[in-house]
Amino acid sequence: MGNRALVVIDVQNEYVSGNLPIAYPELSESLVNIGVAMDTAVALGMPVVVVQQVAPETSPIFAKGSHGYALHEVVTSRSYDHHVEKTLPSVFVGTDLAPWLEARSIDTIVIVGYMTQNCDESTARDALHRGLAVEFLSDATGTLAMANQQGSLGAEELHRAVLLVLQSRFAAVSTTREWVDAVHNGTDLERSNVVASTAIARSLVE
Numbered sequence: 001m002g003n004r005a006l007v008v009i010d011v012q013n014e015y016v017s018g019n020l021p022i023a024y025p026e027l028s029e030s031l032v033n034i035g036v037a038m039d040t041a042v043a044l045g046m047p048v049v050v051v052q053q054v055a056p057e058t059s060p061i062f063a064k065g066s067h068g069y070a071l072h073e074v075v076t077s078r079s080y081d082h083h084v085e086k087t088l089p090s091v092f093v094g095t096d097l098a099p100w101l102e103a104r105s106i107d108t109i110v111i112v113g114y115m116t117q118n119c120d121e122s123t124a125r126d127a128l129h130r131g132l133a134v135e136f137l138s139d140a141t142g143t144l145a146m147a148n149q150q151g152s153l154g155a156e157e158l159h160r161a162v163l164l165v166l167q168s169r170f171a172a173v174s175t176t177r178e179w180v181d182a183v184h185n186g187t188d189l190e191r192s193n194v195v196a197s198t199a200i201a202r203s204l205v206e
Contacts, residue, residue: 002108006041009113014068022142024155033140033176048080089122108133112140134171168197
C-alpha cells in the first residue's frame, strides 16, 4: 500500500454545462464518484489536490474568470488540501505539485476528473516517469466523442481504450467502489504489465 494523494483533475463547469460536455461515463455517475473519492480521502486523512485548467480570457474554453473555468460544485462543496492551476495537460508541468507531493512523502497518486485521454492520461504517464505509482478510477473519470483528420471515436470506445492501455503499464485501473474497499482494507489494486496484457490478447486470437 502506498502513501496516497487524491488528485482531482479539472472538474470544472466546462465539462458539465460548457463547451466540452462529458459523455461517458455519464456525468451523473462520474460526478457522484468524484464526490465519493473526495469524501473517502478526507475521512482517511489522505491529501486531496484540486487541479484547475486555465486559459486566457479570449479562449473559447476554460477562459480565466468564466463560468466554464470555475470549479464544479461537487468540488467546491468539499474540503481539499492544495489547489493548482495548469495550462498544459499534465498536472506536473508548470505547477508546484511535484515538490508538494515529495514534501509529504507521497508515492502514489489517485486520479479522478477529466478528460480521460487528455489531462488524466498525460498525468498518469508523467507520474510514472517521475517514479510515482498511479491509481486511476474508471467511473470517476470520463470523456466525450472525438473526430478529426485521423477518424472518429465514440466516448465509450475512447474511454475504454485508454483504460486498457493504462492498465497495461501506467496505472492500476479500478472502479471507485473497488478503490474505496482497497483503501479501507489496506489491500493493493490489481496491476498488469505489457507482457501479460499482450499474452492474453494473443491467446484470444490463436
